[in-house]
Amino acid sequence: MANQTDHHALPREEHHLSKGKVGMSCLIITESFFFMAFIVAYLYYIVIMQVDDGGPDPKDLFYLDWMVYVASICLFSSSATVVFAAKALARGAHDKFRSWLFITVVLGGLFIAATAMEWIGLIGGKGIWMDTCSFGTCFFSLVGFHAFHVCFGLTALSLCLVLSLLGKFPTMQAERFEVLSWYWHFVDTVWIFVFTTVYILRVYT
Amino acid sequence: MTVLPKPTSASLSSSPQQGILERVHDWVTTADHKKLGMLYIFSGLFFFLIGGIEAGVMRWQLVSPANDVVGPITFNQMFTMHGTTMVFLVGMPVLLGFGNYLIPLMIGTRDMAFPRLNAWGFWMFLFGGLLLYFSFIGSSGLFGTKGAPDVGWFAYAPLTSRTFNRGNNVDYWILGILVSGFGSMATGINLVVTILCLRCKGMTLMRMPIMVWSMLVTGFLVMIAIPVLTAAQVMLLFDRFLGSHFFDPQLDGSALLWQHLFWFFGHPEVYILIIPAFGFVSEIVPVFSRKVIFGYTMMVIALVWIAFQSMSVWAHHMFAVGLDPSLNAFFAASTFLIAIPTGIKVFNWLGTIWGGRLVFHTPMLYALGFIGMFVIGGLTGIMLATVPFDWDVSDSYFVVGHFHYVLFGGTIFAIFGATFYWFPKMTGRMLSERLGKWQFWILLFGMNLTFGPMHVSGILGMPRRIYTYAPDRGLDLWNMLSSIGYVFQFIAILFFGWNVVQSLIKGRKAGNDPWDAWTLEWATTSPPADWNFNPLPDVKSRRPLWDAKHPEDPDYEYE
Ligand code: HEM
Ligand SMILES: [Cu+2]
Numbered sequence: 059m060a061n062q063t064d065h066h067a068l069p070r071e072e073h074h075l076s077k078g079k080v081g082m083s084c085l086i087i088t089e090s091f092f093f094m095a096f097i098v099a100y101l102y103y104i105v106i107m108q109v110d111d112g113g114p115d116p117k118d119l120f121y122l123d124w125m126v127y128v129a130s131i132c133l134f135s136s137s138a139t140v141v142f143a144a145k146a147l148a149r150g151a152h153d154k155f156r157s158w159l160f161i162t163v164v165l166g167g168l169f170i171a172a173t174a175m176e177w178i179g180l181i182g183g184k185g186i187w188m189d190t191c192s193f194g195t196c197f198f199s200l201v202g203f204h205a206f207h208v209c210f211g212l213t214a215l216s217l218c219l220v221l222s223l224l225g226k227f228p229t230m231q232a233e234r235f236e237v238l239s240w241y242w243h244f245v246d247t248v249w250i251f252v253f254t255t256v257y258i259l260r261v262y263t
Numbered sequence: 264m265t266v267l268p269k270p271t272s273a274s275l276s277s278s279p280q281q282g283i284l285e286r287v288h289d290w291v292t293t294a295d296h297k298k299l300g301m302l303y304i305f306s307g308l309f310f311f312l313i314g315g316i317e318a319g320v321m322r323w324q325l326v327s328p329a330n331d332v333v334g335p336i337t338f339n340q341m342f343t344m345h346g347t348t349m350v351f352l353v354g355m356p357v358l359l360g361f362g363n364y365l366i367p368l369m370i371g372t373r374d375m376a377f378p379r380l381n382a383w384g385f386w387m388f389l390f391g392g393l394l395l396y397f398s399f400i401g402s403s404g405l406f407g408t409k410g411a412p413d414v415g416w417f418a419y420a421p422l423t424s425r426t427f428n429r430g431n432n433v434d435y436w437i438l439g440i441l442v443s444g445f446g447s448m449a450t451g452i453n454l455v456v457t458i459l460c461l462r463c464k465g466m467t468l469m470r471m472p473i474m475v476w477s478m479l480v481t482g483f484l485v486m487i488a489i490p491v492l493t494a495a496q497v498m499l500l501f502d503r504f505l506g507s508h509f510f511d512p513q514l515d516g517s518a519l520l521w522q523h524l525f526w527f528f529g530h531p532e533v534y535i536l537i538i539p540a541f542g543f544v545s546e547i548v549p550v551f552s553r554k555v556i557f558g559y560t561m562m563v564i565a566l567v568w569i570a571f572q573s574m575s576v577w578a579h580h581m582f583a584v585g586l587d588p589s590l591n592a593f594f595a596a597s598t599f600l601i602a603i604p605t606g607i608k609v610f611n612w613l614g615t616i617w618g619g620r621l622v623f624h625t626p627m628l629y630a631l632g633f634i635g636m637f638v639i640g641g642l643t644g645i646m647l648a649t650v651p652f653d654w655d656v657s658d659s660y661f662v663v664g665h666f667h668y669v670l671f672g673g674t675i676f677a678i679f680g681a682t683f684y685w686f687p688k689m690t691g692r693m694l695s696e697r698l699g700k701w702q703f704w705i706l707l708f709g710m711n712l713t714f715g716p717m718h719v720s721g722i723l724g725m726p727r728r729i730y731t732y733a734p735d736r737g738l739d740l741w742n743m744l745s746s747i748g749y750v751f752q753f754i755a756i757l758f759f760g761w762n763v764v765q766s767l768i769k770g771r772k773a774g775n776d777p778w779d780a781w782t783l784e785w786a787t788t789s790p791p792a793d794w795n796f797n798p799l800p801d802v803k804s805r806r807p808l809w810d811a812k813h814p815e816d817p818d819y820e821y822e
Contacts, residue, residue: 092494099520102520103517188501
């Protein structure tokens with residue numbers, strides 16, 4: 059990239075809106091439409107058509123399933139702790155930042171652990187998978203893609219934590235961290251929809 | 264006073280001593296929006312050639328009844344690859360390439376918001392395209408039974424299921440488009456962020472050239488449409504590799520779900536292919552009419568309106584599957600409505616031309632050709648949106664006629680217009696007007712000869728995607744005409760290729776502002792310096808160069 063070095067030597071342009079924040083908002087819109095397709099598929103097959111192909115009844119699987127609620131509470135509260143972390147970083151309170159970030163990562167980790175347990179139960183215990191029935195198809199793809207996004211966010215957050223522990227995450231990065239926290243909020247928001255679709259609609263109606 | 268930087272020359276990259284290896288290295292590792300833009304356009308034109316040859320194979324096979332140039336399987340592969348190539352590997356990259364090149368210049372900044380993401384997007388597109396084409400040799404491997412994909416560009420279920428497609432060719436279709444789709448999403452986001460965040464001083468939203476507005480809207484449509492296709496393709500991959508039940512009706516899946524997801528993507532996609540073209544024409548028409556664009560505000564409103572409404576018309580591609588009549592009525596009505604903003608745009612171009620001092624250079628010819636051809640395509644579109652009529656001609660050559668008038672007469676004409684208009688900026692040399700005019704008239708004649716008769720053969724009952732037809736159905740003449748038209752188009756493209764080569768070598772030097780235009784890109788040298796502007800411009804109106812050239816009568820006193 060020999061010929062691009064000079065950009066930086068020239069006077070910078072004024073920025074009114076933050077590139078990071080607008081970019082993240084765009085990514086969130088894009089991802090929302092991706093998830094929408096899977097939510098539509100679940101709603102169509104499992105909630106509306108209620109196809110009967112020998113698959114399990116979600117009522118039997120998820121009625122008063124306390125682990126999902128605990129996991130959801132973990133995930134939702136991690137949205138709050140990540141805000142506390144971002145605020146602490148902006149103030150320059152690095153110890154507080156690390157503590158809140160640690161709690162966030164743990165809460166996210168608990169959520170993933172709960173998902174793992176649930177999947178082990180469904181796949182190993184009940185023998186349900188993508189190819190056994192429409193429920194398996196829709197459930198594993200929707201919940202799986204959400205979990206995949208949680209893992210991605212967790213990796214990014216953990217990276218920040220490690221960098222901060224190494225002393226390489228200065229206050230200067232506060233805006234970047236805030237942008238990352240938006241992604242985390244988005245992952246949580248998707249869960250509201252996934253949760254409603256999968257664990258409420260067919261289960262309690 | 265409008266502050267415009269003096270054009271400074273001396274692109275750092277063009278030191279003549281560079282060896283060939285260094286130059287390749289330069290282009291491969293570049294994150295510069297201008298180089299990436301040219302890479303996009305060049306790769307797109309390369310795929311245009313391939314897609315054009317595939318079309319030629321089809322026209323050759325159909326030139327006479329009961330012909331046997333190629334068999335049905337090859338024919339299926341040809342129309343699948345042709346459609347997929349033209350939409351994903353020609354239309355999108357060339358349009359996004361012009362966006363890449365021009366947007367930072369037009370809004371007075373130095374690069375896209377995320378230059379490296381920009382490079383990533385380009386290479387994803389290119390390798391996605393190459394992956395798709397690798398199917399010709401790659402897909403008859405271990406399990407394969409045949410070469411390239413043969414399921415049509417919309418790959419309807421359940422034809423794509425393992426049961427009916429045992430080889431890997433569908434997988435190549437899925438993965439190639441999936442990969443290049445990631446590139447498109449990255450570029451769409453990049454365009455939106457660039458336009459929202461990096462405008463120079465004084466460049467308010469309502470002072471942006473219409474071209475910039477059209478790219479903003481296109482960026483949003485890319486962000487909304489492509490992820491739905493990606494999701495549908497992922498589901499299809501799951502169906503094919505993990506045995507899931509999304510689209511296989513025999514396993515309680517729904518073939519209709521694929522259609523809904525695909526067309527929820529598909530209709531915005533056709534607007535992704537036409538809205539940047541609207542942008543080109545909106546730049547070219549005023550400059551060659553020597554007038555400001557007529558009804559700027561309405562143009563912007565119409566763009567945004569089209570973008571929103573393009574999300575609520577998708578099922579007009581599904582009238583023939585037997586949806587609920589009230590759904591059909593809704594989608595027909597919504598489709599009729601979208602013709603209103605489209606019509607507004609056409610009338611505004613006409614309003615710009617009206618009373619102007621027209622200059623008939625090649626870009627203007629293409630812009631005028633665009634308006635004419637696009638109106639024909641739009642009108643047949645409205646015919647198709649009428650449910651009972653659509654039932655009669657859906658899946659016939661009439662539809663093929665419709666979308667080639669909008670895509671060829673529209674998008675491709677606008678791309679040629681844009682090429683003739685901005686080539687001097689990109690290369691520093693003019694394209695030959697004489698060759699350009701020959702190309703235009705031959706192309707205009709050829710495209711009407713090819714796609715016009717398709718309406719007739721369609722109404723006479725010729726289904727699309729059929730590899731041959733019987734001699735006594737009254738279809739011979741119309742197919743013969745279509746095939747002859749192809750030859751004219753091919754010749755026109757040869758003129759273009761010759762023109763580009765000639766002009767690159769010994770074309771007339773362009774200077775900074777050969778068309779006496781008004782938008783910021785013409786305030787730079789041709790080609791622009793690596794940093795575009797120094798200092799960054801400060802604009803006061805929609806036509807900063809007019810203000811600079813006419814300080815006694817600047818635009819900002821009227822806006
Ligand atoms: C006034 C605006 C338009 C209207 C009312 C309209 C309407 C329609 C309708 C109803 C169909 C479905 C026909 C059928 O399959 O039975 C159709 C197909 C199509 N249209 Fe348009 N259209 C319009 C503009 C455009 C534009 C601007 C483009 C692209 C630049 C476009 C590209 C296509 C394509 C590619 C198809 C065929 C898709 C396929 O089946 O492969 N249309 N149009
Ligand atoms: Cu459509």
